[in-house]
Amino acid sequence: MTAYPKTSALMQRGTDFLGSEFAVLCGAMSWVSERNLVSAISNAGGFGVIACGAMTPDLLDTEIAETKKLTSRPFGVNLITMHPALFDLIDVCARHGVTHVVLAGGIPPKGSVEAIRAFGAKVIVFAPTLALAKKLLRQDRGAGGDALVIEGMEAGGHIGPVSTSVLAQEFLPVLAEDHLVFVAGGIGRGEAIAGYLEMGAVGVQLGTRFACATESIAHENFKKAFFRASARDAATSVQVDPRLPVIPVRALKNKGTEEFTAKQIEVAKLLDSGTIEMTEAQLQIEQYWAGALRRAVIDGDIENGSIMAGQSVGMLKEEEPVADIMQQLMSQSEAALSRR
Ligand SMILES: Cc1cc2nc3c(=O)[nH]c(=O)nc-3n(C[C@H](O)[C@H](O)[C@H](O)COP(=O)(O)O)c2cc1C
Numbered sequence: 001m002t003a004y005p006k007t008s009a010l011m012q013r014g015t016d017f018l019g020s021e022f023a024v025l026c027g028a029m030s031w032v033s034e035r036n037l038v039s040a041i042s043n044a045g046g047f048g049v050i051a052c053g054a055m056t057p058d059l060l061d062t063e064i065a066e067t068k069k070l071t072s073r074p075f076g077v078n079l080i081t082m083h084p085a086l087f088d089l090i091d092v093c094a095r096h097g098v099t100h101v102v103l104a105g106g107i108p109p110k111g112s113v114e115a116i117r118a119f120g121a122k123v124i125v126f127a128p129t130l131a132l133a134k135k136l137l138r139q140d141r142g143a144g145g146d147a148l149v150i151e152g153m154e155a156g157g158h159i160g161p162v163s164t165s166v167l168a169q170e171f172l173p174v175l176a177e178d179h180l181v182f183v184a185g186g187i188g189r190g191e192a193i194a195g196y197l198e199m200g201a202v203g204v205q206l207g208t209r210f211a212c213a214t215e216s217i218a219h220e221n222f223k224k225a226f227f228r229a230s231a232r233d234a235a236t237s238v239q240v241d242p243r244l245p246v247i248p249v250r251a252l253k254n255k256g257t258e259e260f261t262a263k264q265i266e267v268a269k270l271l272d273s274g275t276i277e278m279t280e281a282q283l284q285i286e287q288y289w290a291g292a293l294r295r296a297v298i299d300g301d302i303e304n305g306s307i308m309a310g311q312s313v314g315m316l317k318e319e320e321p322v323a324d325i326m327q328q329l330m331s332q333s334e335a336a337l338s339r340r
Helices: 005-018 035-043 057-070 086-096 112-118 130-137 164-175 190-198 220-228 255-272 278-297 311-315 322-339
Strands: 024-026 047-051 075-080 100-104 122-126 147-151 181-184 203-206 234-236 249-252
Touching: 005 190, 005 203, 005 322, 024 035, 024 322, 035 047, 035 057, 035 075, 035 322, 047 057, 047 100, 057 075, 057 086, 075 086, 086 112, 100 112, 112 122, 130 147, 130 164, 147 164, 164 181, 190 203, 190 322, 220 278, 234 311, 249 255, 255 278
Parallel strands: 024 047, 024 203, 047 075, 075 100, 100 122, 122 147, 147 181, 181 203
Antiparallel strands: 234 249
8 A cells, every 4th residue: 555645646657668666767967876776766666767868888787787776666867879988888787677768869870769678677768749749659660669758848968848747738738648758847846746647647757856865875965055045046058159059058156157158159160170079079069068977977077067967956945865755745645636
């Protein structure tokens, strides 16, 4: 018997799919979502996801092995579609019998979904538009994703242009009956979870709310910056040059935000002079973010590093254990549904 009968009933398809107690994913966060946070999330009944980000296959190999030592519950691995060693990373997941792979950062390259499904894992995809979502979920020739995450622009990290509430209204009525859809972006409390579940979502994904949990290895400076910030401090990066499309990133405003503007000008100049091609230019931008995030999360340089955070950051006031956060979210959702 669950302590949250109404919420659990609405999450049933999500928990069956994930194999977890609650259909609450902790979205992969580069440098943050490693063995400690991932295992804590899964041990608390949620679903942790390792952020592979810029990891090499060897590093991912170790991270999966170490996570398994800390939890016997299911967890997933997030792979970035543009990673140059994507297929080697998929092989690592196969060797470890990873049960769920999240493909983030763009349209999955040809053969990647098939390669993941071939070793029996489930594939979770992202889609910024309804048309693309339908395409990515189509199950012809085993090339479709098994579940979808829709993520609104309230989220921390790389974001799309549309808010979570609009995406939910656009996607869920069309997809929810036949597909498994998880909602992400800007979720800080259980009342919001209840709302999306009622609209047909089978679960939710949160990042910001878990980033500074007790078990998170993020530097204490990074955590303090989160607890000080209000929603409006989590701002989006600006694109400087129309010829150099950069995916907007939501992070707390600091000197690093300005340095990113300078970095774009530098890369645009290289593009102009023909020194580099567009793909190289975009790769340089992405590598810049990975380095800047590491500086803030690991080194605690919150002046120059990137403090990626979603707008729900304003609701965070102190470090709390993952299990407490999970219980709060579930009981807030349950109370909201009971009031209906
Ligand atoms: C610090 C930070 C780093 C992130 N890094 C990644 C990443 O490496 N890959 C990814 O797919 N999403 C990344 N995200 C997005 C999260 O996985 C998640 O979808 C998002 O945080 C959900 O929105 P919320 O922050 O409003 O809860 C990151 C988010 C944050 C806050």
